[in-house]
Amino acid sequence: MGALDRVVQFVDHIGRILITAGVAIIACVMVAQVFFRYVLNSSLEWSEELCIYTLMYIVFIGAFMLVRNWEHISITVFVNMLPFKWKAITLIVAKFFCALFIIIGIYYGFEMVVQAAHRNSPSMGFSTRWVKFSIPLGISMMTIFIVNEIIRDILAYRRRDVLYFDRLGEGGTL
Numbered sequence: 001m002g003a004l005d006r007v008v009q010f011v012d013h014i015g016r017i018l019i020t021a022g023v024a025i026i027a028c029v030m031v032a033q034v035f036f037r038y039v040l041n042s043s044l045e046w047s048e049e050l051c052i053y054t055l056m057y058i059v060f061i062g063a064f065m066l067v068r069n070w071e072h073i074s075i076t077v078f079v080n081m082l083p084f085k086w087k088a089i090t091l092i093v094a095k096f097f098c099a100l101f102i103i104i105g106i107y108y109g110f111e112m113v114v115q116a117a118h119r120n121s122p123s124m125g126f127s128t129r130w131v132k133f134s135i136p137l138g139i140s141m142m143t144i145f146i147v148n149e150i151i152r153d154i155l156a157y158r159r160r161d162v163l164y165f166d167r168l169g170e171g172g173t174l
Contacts, residue, residue, distance in 0.1 A: 008068065008148045011141060015065045022058040026051045045123040053121075053131045060138025067145040070095075080166075088157045088165050095153060099146045102139055109136030 033047040066072050079090050113136055118129045156164040 004144075004148055004151065008144060011144055012065060012068055015061050015141070018061050019058055019065070022054045022061075025054050026058075049121055049123050056131055057134045057138075060134045061141070064138050064141035064145060067098075067142045067149065070149055084160070084162050084165065088153070091165060092150065092153045092157065095146060095150050099143070099150065102142045102146055105139040106136055106143070109139050112136075 029044075029047045029050055033044050037043045063072075079087055082090060109132075113129055113132050118127050118132070120127055121131075153164075
């Protein structure tokens with residue numbers, strides 16, 4: 001389990017760096033665009049495209065980072081009413097279904113990337129295949145975190161760690 005935790009921490013660290021860089025890129029490009037448009041009276045043709053493409057990567061990288069501590073939006077009102085055993089089993093089964101959804105997403109994400117129907121970016125000139133690659137990349141990274149989460153849940157269930165599942169049911173960080 002220690003090796004998987006180190007991989008998860010490394011991937012999480014890289015993800016945070018990429019998201020920070022992406023937000024910085026968007027902020028700098030938008031400030032430059034405003035300056036060029038309103039001060040120099042000459043817009044940057046590529047600025048909006050770059051911001052949209054960067055935002056796509058931020059979204060999919062951020063999505064896989066939320067899986068690390070099960071931070072996606074969830075409604076657990078009824079699950080919280082269950083006794084420990086059924087609460088734990090319900091949450092673990094929910095994560096298995098999420099893992100199944102992730103596997104399906106990986107398949108269709110890569111299908112989208114390898115298909116022949118790609119265009120070149122109008123102002124930047126590169127293939128939109130690289131933009132679409134953000135989808136399977138982010139979803140593939142989710143598998144590392146979801147497997148880690150399922151293992152943590154099973155170990156907590158075997159330890160009969162009631163507080164672990166209470167925090168998980170409340171949507172809190174573990």
